[in-house]
Amino acid sequence: MKTKSVQKVATKRTMYYGKADVFVYRTYAKPLKGIREIPESSFRGRSNIIFGMDIQVAIKGNAFLSSFTEGDNTQVVATDSMKNFILRHAGDYTGATMEGFLEFVSKEFLQKYPHIEAVTMSGQQFPFNEVEIPTESGFAPSELVFRQGLVEQPSASVQVERTADDQYEVIEQTSGVKGLRLIKVKGSSFYGYIKDEYTTLPESFDRPLFIYLDINWHYEDTDDAKGDQPDQYVCAEQVAHIAQTLFHQEDSPSIQNLIYKIGLRVLKRFPQLAEISFVSNNRTWETIVEEVSYSADGKVFTDPRPPYGFQGFSVTKEDLALAEAEEEK
Ligand SMILES: O=c1[nH]c(=O)c2[nH]c(=O)[nH]c2[nH]1
Incomplete structure (x- = not known):
């Protein structure tokens, strides 16, 4: 039996x-x-x-x-x-x-x-x-x-x-940096997502994207985290500066894609890291006035109401190798 x-x-x-x-x-x-x-x-x-x-x-x-x-x-x-x-x-x-x-x-x-x-x-x-x-x-x-x-x-x-x-x-x-709050006033979009009976969000081709971001990273060799060899240490300030630079340079189609690109750049700059991960929170401002009298681009916004969307993503050295191979093609 x-x-x-x-x-x-x-x-x-x-x-x-x-x-x-x-x-x-x-x-x-x-x-x-x-x-x-x-x-x-x-x-x-x-x-x-x-x-x-x-x-x-x-x-x-x-x-x-x-x-x-x-x-x-x-x-x-x-x-x-x-x-x-x-x-x-x-x-x-x-x-x-x-x-x-x-x-x-x-x-x-x-x-x-x-x-x-x-x-x-x-x-x-x-x-x-x-x-x-x-x-x-x-x-x-x-x-x-x-x-x-x-x-x-x-x-x-x-x-x-x-x-x-x-x-x-x-x-x-x-190691990490917590509490980044970055707003890009124009140049971000979010469109092309599933439209069905649950969709009410209008597509956006130029949104005021406000993100909260926490970033964490792991070294290949944990000894490098101690900073005894300063040129092997990764400063939180530098990672934050890479994040804000990428945000400035990229016209992002989504937060998902933005954090992936920040991850690739950080790993490119710091080969002593094995992996970097992100937790982002979407605080995109709500548009109240689309056109104001005295400036061509001016608008009026307010904070979004809850609930808030979030993303979690990690990027590894293999991702960087694949992205670089793709770029060379
Ligand atoms: O960058 C974004 N990613 C999403 O998945 C999403 N979903 C949503 O409603 N707004 C956004 N924005």
């Missing part, structure tokens, strides 16, 4: 704990200098006079099971102590990037507490930009007063695991 095979699903229990929103402001960290120059960006590095971050840490390990099941706190590193650990180590960090800092602190956690098996850390950097001060020979950046940039933020995450031989291994590393 045939018996039905029962599939046994080996589930791994979810178990972690940690601290979020650890705000770190380290002054006079190592400046980030010597990054690769690219045509789309005049960005040349970060002074790191203020190295500011919002950090999250989560730790894992079987030793923590009894804290959940029995209320036994003997192995628990208080999340308050984790916050102090991160802040104190910010004073010891000798590198110039958030990626490097997250990996450094993750390894220090594993070193200090032998029962921690894995550490995941992520962060968003606060850009603090020098304000311009008048001098006798024009304006110059202040080395004392900074304006906090709020919307666009470099982001990073790392997962470091203890290995069988008590070494540490970077299991996952991501």
Whole structure:
């Protein structure tokens, strides 16, 4: 007789704990200098006079099971102590990037507490930009007063695991830039989509395309993310500048196509990356007045109402090779 095979699903229990929103402001960290120059960006590095971050840490390990099941706190590193650990180590960090800092602190956690098996850390950097001060020979950046940039933020995450031989291994590393908000006032279209009984959207041949965009990338070699070799490091500012340049240069038929092209350009400029991915959100302005009296191109717009469309897409080195082969034909 045939018996039905029962599939046994080996589930791994979810178990972690940690601290979020650890705000770190380290002054006079190592400046980030010597990054690769690219045509789309005049960005040349970060002074790191203020190295500011919002950090999250989560730790894992079987030793923590009894804290959940029995209320036994003997192995628990208080999340308050984790916050102090991160802040104190910010004073010891000798590198110039958030990626490097997250990996450094993750390894220090594993070193200090032998029962921690894995550490995941992520962060968003606060850009603090020098304000311009008048001098006798024009304006110059202040080395004392900074304006906090709020919307666009470099982001990073790392997962470091203890290995069988008590070494540490970077299991996952991501870098990114969050919170781009770009509006192109004319030159974008969206037409040719399916028309059926559900379609009410009119085709648009020149829309005011407003996008929210988060971008993430992976390096071929996670070591390059640390910025110890600055010409192998990819700055969030440079990726943002490529995105805005492509937006300017391309008359996009859709957000889908626009993010693909941004991805190809970033991978072309930075061969040290393996993959780049996008999450975009469509905030295209609603047109209220099509023609205004005093300018040929002038119109009046307002914000769109919810719901909002979104796209997610990743572009790899293989995509770039295919696109370049296609171009050569
Ligand atoms: O760029 C766009 N892509 C879509 O898939 C879409 N759908 C929609 O209604 N507007 C847009 N815009």
